[in-house]
Amino acid sequence: MYVPANVRCTAGVMFLVAIAAPLTGGSDPFALQREQMVRQIEDRGIRSPNTLRVMRATPRHLFLPPDLQARAYEDRPLPIGFDATISQPYIVALMTELLEPAKQHRVLEIGTGSGYQAAVLAQLVDHVFTIEIVPALAQSAQLTLRRLGYSNVTVRQGDGYRGWPAEAPFPRIILTASPPEIPQTLIDQLAHGGRLVAPVGRLGSQELVLIEKMANGTLRRRSVGPVAFVPMKPGGR
Ligand code: SAH
Numbered sequence: 001m002y003v004p005a006n007v008r009c010t011a012g013v014m015f016l017v018a019i020a021a022p023l024t025g026g027s028d029p030f031a032l033q034r035e036q037m038v039r040q041i042e043d044r045g046i047r048s049p050n051t052l053r054v055m056r057a058t059p060r061h062l063f064l065p066p067d068l069q070a071r072a073y074e075d076r077p078l079p080i081g082f083d084a085t086i087s088q089p090y091i092v093a094l095m096t097e098l099l100e101p102a103k104q105h106r107v108l109e110i111g112t113g114s115g116y117q118a119a120v121l122a123q124l125v126d127h128v129f130t131i132e133i134v135p136a137l138a139q140s141a142q143l144t145l146r147r148l149g150y151s152n153v154t155v156r157q158g159d160g161y162r163g164w165p166a167e168a169p170f171p172r173i174i175l176t177a178s179p180p181e182i183p184q185t186l187i188d189q190l191a192h193g194g195r196l197v198a199p200v201g202r203l204g205s206q207e208l209v210l211i212e213k214m215a216n217g218t219l220r221r222r223s224v225g226p227v228a229f230v231p232m233k234p235g236g237r
Pocket of ligand 1: 082112114116137159176
């Protein structure tokens with residue numbers, strides 16, 4: 001899903017320069033763009049201070065190949081090869097907020113891609129377990145996450161449809177590739193009292209869905225709005 005960034009006035013940009021520079025000591029050439037990205041996300045209704053804080057702290061450009069880094073802070077998904085994309089910043093923020101992550105949580109992510117969403121979550125939870133089906137992406141995301149010091153993320157190459165039985169149940173699960181319907185295996189691996197956020201449906205008619213598993217095991221499902229994610233590959237079941 002791509003929505004054009006708001007047009008801003010020069011005074012607003014000057015103000016951003018003034019506040020972004022001291023935050024980084026002027027050493028991060030992308031600090032201003034990142035601040036503008038976060039303000040745009042905030043303007044669109046993301047209110048969680050924790051979500052905004054980690055979006056401000058995560059160097060999105062370092063999750064992209066060098067030729068795409070200059071575009072990292074545009075509010076749009078970008079191609080990372082192998083039919084995958086790094087998700088749009090607003091959607092990363094929205095999914096993070098919907099997940100209601102907390103310090104004690106162990107999170108399962110399906111669709112590591114660049115590792116960016118995993119890095120955002122890693123700053124809010126105890127541990128992120130993330131599964132990527134494309135070996136080259138799993139490997140490069142693991143390297144990026146390690147290099148940047150996100151030590152509480154474990155990347156595994158494999159089929160997300162299977163989930164991660166050895167670490168289940170998870171109080172939080174996030175899918176960043178879209179299955180036609182939420183796999184029962186993943187619902188089974190969601191803890192009682194847990195939340196699962198996923199794009200669901202075929203390209204062109206996907207919706208973002210929040211599933212809450214009540215303490216007694218019953219499910220509550222809420223549709224949050226239309227989205228456009230990479231389809232989840234069937235894998236080797
Ligand atoms: N969260 C990522 C965006 C991922 S795009 C980020 O922040 O960059 C969706 C990813 O899901 C792609 O990398 C794709 O290869 C992966 N994927 C697709 N089908 C999958 C499956 N069955 N199991 C695990 N990963 C899958």
